Amino acid sequence: MTEPTRFSDLSNRDHRRVIHLEPSELPPLSVRTTVPAPPRAAKAAEPSADGFALDDTQALDLPQPTTPEEEDALVRAFLSGLEKLFTRENNWTFLQPLLLSMEHCAHCQTCSDACHIFESSGREELYRPTFRSEIFRRLYFQHVKGGGLVSAWQHGTVELNWPLVARLAELAYRCNLCRRCAQTCPIGVDNGLLAHELRKLFSQELGIAPKALHAAGSMLQLKSGSSTGMIPAAVIDNVQFIDEEMTEKTGTKVETPWDVEGADILLIHNAGEVLAWPENPGAFGVILNAAGLSWTMSSEIAGYDSVNYGLWYDDAQFARVALLHAQAAKRLGVKKIVVGECGHAHKSLLVIADRLLTGDLRVPRESFLTVLRDIVVSGRLKLDPSRNDFPVTLHDPCNMVRLMGIVEPQREIVRRVCPQFREMTPHGVDNYCCGGGSGFAIMSGHGFQDWRAEISGRKKLQQILDVFADCLDPSVRKYVCAPCSNCKGQIRDMLAYHGQWQQHGIQYGGLVELVVNAMEGVKPGFIEWEWH
Amino acid sequence: MTVMVYAAIVVCGIVFVAAAVARAVWYARSPIHLRWELYPVPHERPDRVAHGGSYFEGSEWWLERRRPNIWGEIAVMVPEVLFLKALREFNPALWWRSFPFHFGLYLTACAGVGLVAMAAVAQLGGRAMAAGPLWDVVAVIVAVTGALGIVGAMLGALALLHRRITDATLRPYTTAGDVFNLLFFVVAFGALGGGYLVRPAGAPGALSIAIGLLSWDGGLHLSPLLAVGLVLTAALLAYIPLTHMSHFIGKYFTYHAVRWDDAPLGHDGKMAAELARYLTYRPTWAARHIKVNGASTWAEIVTTNPTREHKS
Numbered sequence: 067m068t069e070p071t072r073f074s075d076l077s078n079r080d081h082r083r084v085i086h087l088e089p090s091e092l093p094p095l096s097v098r099t100t101v102p103a104p105p106r107a108a109k110a111a112e113p114s115a116d117g118f119a120l121d122d123t124q125a126l127d128l129p130q131p132t133t134p135e136e137e138d139a140l141v142r143a144f145l146s147g148l149e150k151l152f153t154r155e156n157n158w159t160f161l162q163p164l165l166l167s168m169e170h171c172a173h174c175q176t177c178s179d180a181c182h183i184f185e186s187s188g189r190e191e192l193y194r195p196t197f198r199s200e201i202f203r204r205l206y207f208q209h210v211k212g213g214g215l216v217s218a219w220q221h222g223t224v225e226l227n228w229p230l231v232a233r234l235a236e237l238a239y240r241c242n243l244c245r246r247c248a249q250t251c252p253i254g255v256d257n258g259l260l261a262h263e264l265r266k267l268f269s270q271e272l273g274i275a276p277k278a279l280h281a282a283g284s285m286l287q288l289k290s291g292s293s294t295g296m297i298p299a300a301v302i303d304n305v306q307f308i309d310e311e312m313t314e315k316t317g318t319k320v321e322t323p324w325d326v327e328g329a330d331i332l333l334i335h336n337a338g339e340v341l342a343w344p345e346n347p348g349a350f351g352v353i354l355n356a357a358g359l360s361w362t363m364s365s366e367i368a369g370y371d372s373v374n375y376g377l378w379y380d381d382a383q384f385a386r387v388a389l390l391h392a393q394a395a396k397r398l399g400v401k402k403i404v405v406g407e408c409g410h411a412h413k414s415l416l417v418i419a420d421r422l423l424t425g426d427l428r429v430p431r432e433s434f435l436t437v438l439r440d441i442v443v444s445g446r447l448k449l450d451p452s453r454n455d456f457p458v459t460l461h462d463p464c465n466m467v468r469l470m471g472i473v474e475p476q477r478e479i480v481r482r483v484c485p486q487f488r489e490m491t492p493h494g495v496d497n498y499c500c501g502g503g504s505g506f507a508i509m510s511g512h513g514f515q516d517w518r519a520e521i522s523g524r525k526k527l528q529q530i531l532d533v534f535a536d537c538l539d540p541s542v543r544k545y546v547c548a549p550c551s552n553c554k555g556q557i558r559d560m561l562a563y564h565g566q567w568q569q570h571g572i573q574y575g576g577l578v579e580l581v582v583n584a585m586e587g588v589k590p591g592f593i594e595w596e597w598h
Numbered sequence: 599m600t601v602m603v604y605a606a607i608v609v610c611g612i613v614f615v616a617a618a619v620a621r622a623v624w625y626a627r628s629p630i631h632l633r634w635e636l637y638p639v640p641h642e643r644p645d646r647v648a649h650g651g652s653y654f655e656g657s658e659w660w661l662e663r664r665r666p667n668i669w670g671e672i673a674v675m676v677p678e679v680l681f682l683k684a685l686r687e688f689n690p691a692l693w694w695r696s697f698p699f700h701f702g703l704y705l706t707a708c709a710g711v712g713l714v715a716m717a718a719v720a721q722l723g724g725r726a727m728a729a730g731p732l733w734d735v736v737a738v739i740v741a742v743t744g745a746l747g748i749v750g751a752m753l754g755a756l757a758l759l760h761r762r763i764t765d766a767t768l769r770p771y772t773t774a775g776d777v778f779n780l781l782f783f784v785v786a787f788g789a790l791g792g793g794y795l796v797r798p799a800g801a802p803g804a805l806s807i808a809i810g811l812l813s814w815d816g817g818l819h820l821s822p823l824l825a826v827g828l829v830l831t832a833a834l835l836a837y838i839p840l841t842h843m844s845h846f847i848g849k850y851f852t853y854h855a856v857r858w859d860d861a862p863l864g865h866d867g868k869m870a871a872e873l874a875r876y877l878t879y880r881p882t883w884a885a886r887h888i889k890v891n892g893a894s895t896w897a898e899i900v901t902t903n904p905t906r907e908h909k910s
Contacts, residue, residue, distance in 0.1 A: 072770060144885065154629050155879040162628035163856045170848035173771040174696075177688040177761030191770075200771055220841065248636055250688040252678075253845045254852025259634065273885040285887065289905035382888050385900035402658070416654060417633050421863050422900075424870050428863070430660045440657050471637040471652025473862075495637045495650030 070191040073201055076120075076233040077225040083119035084233065085192050089520060092188055096531050097538065100565030101520075118229040119193065125239035125276050126268075128232050137228035140272070144231045145209055147271030151263055152210050156270075159381050164263050166208050166253045171199065177247035177257060177370040182498045183240065186524035193521075195247040195257040198237045201230070202260055210478040214507035224518035235274055238264040242503035242522060243378065244464040249495070254573040262504075276378050278509045283375040284383040288390075291596065299421065301370045304340050305347060312348035316588040320351040325398060326362035331437070332400040332429075333361050334379035334391065334415075336408035336551035337371035338508075339576075343554065346407060346593070349578035350434075357441045363400065369394025372411035373551075377418060378505045388419035392427040402430040404437055407576045409463030410503075413470055433466065435549070438581065439475040442482055448586040451485050456543045458484040458580065459533045461526070461557065462497035463550035471495070476549055476577060482545075491530040498525045500548065502556025518556060519563035528559055530572060540571035543595050549577040567597045601816040608811075610832035618847055619838035625851045630872055635860045641666035641672040642860075652860060660862070671858070680704070695761060699754025699783075701722050705747030706787075712740040717808035737805065740901040744804065755783035779843060786830035793824030 075084045086583075089101065117130060131137040150156040151164065173196070177183055181195045191197060200222075207213065207221040226229065241261035248256035268274040276283075289292040292301065305322050314321040325327070333354070339346040354361050364370055368390035395403045405411050410440045421533070442446060460480055466472045473494050480487050500507075501523025503547025506514070534544050546561075549552040557574045566572040573595060583592040637786035646655060647670055653659045677683040682700060686693040699766070716736065721726035727733075759780040786880050794804070802810065802818050807828075838844060863869060877897035881888070883908040887904040 070766075070770065081855075146884065150882060154876075156881045156883060158629035158876045158879060159632045160634070162625060162631045162851070163634055165628060166627050166848050166852045166856065170842050170845040170852070172842065172845065173768065173776065174685075174692055175771070176685060176692065178767075180688070196771060219778075220773060220775055222773040234602050238748060244830075245636055248857075250684065252682060252684040252688070254857055256634075256636075256852075256856070270883040270888055271833075275889065280887075283904055288903050382899050383882070386903065389900060417635070421630065421632055421869070421873055424863065424873065430658065432658065432785065433654060436655065436657050436659075467650075468637055469635070470654050471639065471642070471646070471650055472654050473637075473649045473651045474646075475655055 071197070072191075073197075073204070073224050075203065076237075077221065077227050077230040079118075079229055083117055083121055084129070085121050085190060087187060087190060087521070089124060092520065092524065093186060095524070095528055095564075096535070097570070099527075100569055101563065116143070118232045120236040121240070121517075123514045123517040124236065125509060126235055126274060127277065128235060128274060129272075131228060131314040135482045139232055141226060141228055143272050144267070145226075147267040148205060149210055151267055152206070157263075157266075157381075160259065160263060160266075163256060163259050167199070167257075167260055168203055170253050171196065171203065171255045172253060173200075174252070177251050177255075180246045180250040182244075182246070182501070182525035183242065183522050186521050193240055195241070197465050198241070199255075199257045199260045201234060201237075202264060205486070227580075234264065235268045238268065239276065239504075239506075239509075240503065240522075242464070242499040242504045242506060244499035244503050245468060246464075246496075248501065249468065262378070266357070266381060269380040270382065276347065276505065276509055277511075279375045279379055279505045280383070282382065283373075283505075283508070284387060287368055287371060287373065287375070287387060290332075291367040291369070293375065294336055294337045294341055294371065296340070296371075298365040298370065299335060301340060302365055304344075307341065308344045309351060310579075311344065311395055312351060315348075316352055316582065316585075316592065318352060318356065318588060320348065320355060322347075322351050323362045325365055326360075328399050330360035330401045331362070331404045332369070332395045332398060332402070333363055333404050333406060333434075334370065334372040334411070335363075335406040336373050336411060338373070338551050338555070339407065343551075343576065343598075345579055345594075346551075346576045349576070349582040349592070350406060350576065352582050353438065353441060353447065353578060356585065356587065357444075357446045359437075359441075361404075362400065364394040364398060366390070366394035366397060366537045370551055372405050372408050372409060372415065374414035374419075375505060377410050377414045384414065385422055387413060388422060391415055392419075392423050392429055396426055397430040400429065402432050404432050404434050406434050407551055407554075407578065409447045409465035409553060412463075412472070413465040417470055431526060433470075433472055433475070435466070435472055435475040435577075437477075438578065439478050442479050442581065447581070449581070449584045451483050451584055451587050453584045454484045454545075454580055455486060455589060456545060457486045457488065457534055457537050458545045458547055459488055459490055459530065460493070461490070461500060461546055461548040461550075461553055462495075463548070463553045464497065464499050464503055466550065467497060468495045479577065479581065480547065482533055483580055490535055498529060500526045500553040500556040501560065502552050505552075507552040507556040507559070515559055516563065519560045523556055523560040526557070527564060527566075530557075530561075530566075532572075534570065534572065538570045540569060544570070544572045545580070545593070546572060546574040547577055547580060548574055562597070573597070575584065599825060600810070600818050600820050603820060603828050604811050604814060604816075607830045607832045610836035613836035614839060617836070618844065621839055621844055622850075625635055625848070625855070629876055630869060631856075633859060634856055636857045639860050640670040641668065641858060642670065643667065644670065645900040650788070660864070664861075664864075671854075675853075692758075692761070695754055695757035697754070699758055702747045702750025702752070702754055705743045706751055707747075709740050709747055711746030712736070712743065713804055713808040714812070716740065716805055717812050720805070720809055721812050741804070745791075748787050752787040752791065755780045755787070759784065771858050775841070779790045779841065782830075782834055782837065786827065786834045787825075789823060790827030790831050793821055793827040797821045797824055 184193045188195045204224045241256045283293045309320045360591040374387040890904045892900045893902040
């Protein structure tokens with residue numbers, strides 16, 4: 067048995083990774099799965115000699131200081147950022163929750179059992195939700211609150227050097243920010259928030275963030291209008307193509323209205339859907355047109371892409387994108403914004419941006435789930451649930467459910483259109499993250515995709531296998547409904563990695579697809595039972 | 599010596615109140631933060647609380663009149679505060695150690711307040727008020743409460759200390775201060791309870807000491823062990839709000855100001871004005887994408903597009 071990882075291991079100047087997990091040592095899944103050969107851990111490359119590795123993957127392209135002076139400069143920048151996190155001028159946005167989580171942890175480890183990453187790693191100490199928080203906390207008492215002997219005795223210490231800073235930056239990206247741990251803390255300490263604040267420190271002070279979230283994420287969105295890189299003309303073109311496809315596929319006329327001033331609804335999708343799952347925006351078009359709603363999409367910069375990656379790592383980037391979303395709605399004079407199937411976009415625009423959008427930017431914002439629930443319940447669509455007569459389960463995106471309390475509308479819909487609906491255990495606000503939360507679903511380099519398929523997504527995979535345990539035969543088609551783009555991407559990658567379509571006939575998709583599949587006025591077979 | 603004990607109790611009591619208030623004010627004066635709620639939120643409509651739902655489940659939720667259900671909060675808070683419900687649910691192995699400790703502290707505090715109240719009545723009302731069957735019943739209740747409290751807290755602290763020292767998962771996170779804190783409870787309450795039990799015949803009882811404290815009666819003779827117990831318990835009282843053990847204060851804010859703070863900005867003009875003031879703050883974040891084109895306030899920064907930076 068190996069020794070548990072210690073805080074001091076992160077300060078170690080040995081370049082080798084602090085931990086290495088063999089897939090064979092991970093908690094076994096209830097059924098055998100087909101994993102790629104060679105598996106992740108075997109093919110994970112050791113980092114270059116200049117870096118200080120953490121584990122079997124890498125989320126960040128960190129600076130590579132070559133001299134002690136360069137290392138010192140980076141450590142000083144980290145300390146500067148650490149101090150700024152605790153000032154109201156720099157961090158009024160989250161100062162109060164941060165202080166509370168810094169000051170009051172009782173080190174009882176109640177949170178650990180709630181963490182899917184900790185559990186799925188075989189209880190690896192490095193991934194314990196309090197491990198990163200405790201390093202952060204000790205640095206806070208040492209360097210922000212004055213330190214000294216009494217503080218060291220009361221709170222403990224860690225050796226601050228570049229290896230620690232570099233590994234802590236990586237470790238901030240081994241948490242899905244699902245906040246399941248915070249739900250269980252008897253005191254209300256929030257390890258997810260602490261990971262979030264660490265990410266902000268690195269981004270806002272040192273300019274360090276995953277490329278997929280920053281350079282190819284929020285910066286690309288601010289530049290072109292979408293983190294996919296689609297400019298307005300491209301998205302209009304793509305959606306027109308989708309409309310044509312959907313018209314042919316469904317036998318109903320599908321036409322997406324663009325930039326309609328005064329429309330009731332501005333629908334904003336996660337633009338990734340347009341490229342990766344065109345049937346999703348297509349299904350929205352079918353439903354909204356059939357229901358006779360007044361709606362539009364916007365071709366304003368960022369008005370057609372609801373993603374807001376700043377939510378996960380940077381307050382300034384977050385606010386910039388949220389403002390663009392609100393401005394797009396304001397220019398069109400719509401009555402409300404409706405956010406499509408994207409969990410983090412829901413939380414961004416409805417919850418986190420709530421206290422930023424003031425004055426005439428305060429356009430009402432609503433989830434598509436309530437709009438769709440009302441349409442389905444109203445009877446405006448003629449639905450034939452027998453078209454969905456296959457086992458269906460529902461994944462609860464953390465952002466919509468645990469962090470927003472939207473639990474029942476999606477269930478009201480699924481119960482009406484899916485006769486074989488079954489719940490995962492646990493579900494609702496007690497759900498497990500898909501493993502792709504907080505940006506992981508769009509991060510893939512350096513074995514990250516494999517890491518999330520094997521570790522951060524393992525618990526969700528087990529839940530899916532459990533809920534379909536009575537019908538695992540691949541001839542029985544099964545559907546995991548994930549009404550969130552990032553969750554869907556993670557579930558796709560995870561099912562593919564473990565070969566679950568071929569082995570057990572488990573398919574995935576969104577919620578609107580199930581509704582259109584059940585619509586009587588639509589050609590049967592909207593859901594295609596082919597892996598995609 | 600007795601007067602020194604009284605002085606220690608008073609000074610430590612003042613420190614406790616001052617430090618607790620200072621901490622609460624520190625948190626309360628923190629800026630309004632962006633929302634970070636966590637469901638279930640118990641002041642929602644009962645039909646929603648049942649599944650952890652929120653007002654976002656309603657169509658056009660901004661038209662719904664918000665009526666936070668205070669009884670819903672109370673229904674969660676009472677079992678949480680009194681019986682540590684979350685701990686029992688999520689960490690039962692710790693709960694049976696932590697519950698007697700915390701409940702013991704509550705009982706001890708109640709007994710302390712009860713004693714002072716009885717002493718005040720005795721002082722102000724005289725012998726006639728401090729006698730009779732009702733008085734005797736109250737005296738018994740206070741005595742039993744205090745005894746149970748001290749024993750419960752001490753045994754709980756010992757059990758927690760045992761776990762902290764022997765549990766391999768807790769050890770890396772246990773500092774010298776954590777061990778000291780629990781030992782402090784054991785020693786202080788041990789001395790207090792022990793000193794009281796073994797006090798010489800005819801030595802003053804708890805009520806006499808409380809009356810002595812209120813009347814500053816230096817003639818009262820306290821046994822050395824009991825005096826040490828009183829001083830240590832007073833010091834412990836002063837020490838708690840200076841440490842993370844002040845979570846009885848922090849917990850109010852983590853629940854009410856963070857987890858359950860789902861108030862939309864809506865038409866809250868006061869909040870809007872305060873938030874507008876924050877946007878005039880001048881952050882000093884150093885990353886290149888934060889401050890571009892001379893932006894310096896939060897308002898300027900977030901309305902500046904870093905991808906349209908002017909090239910010089």
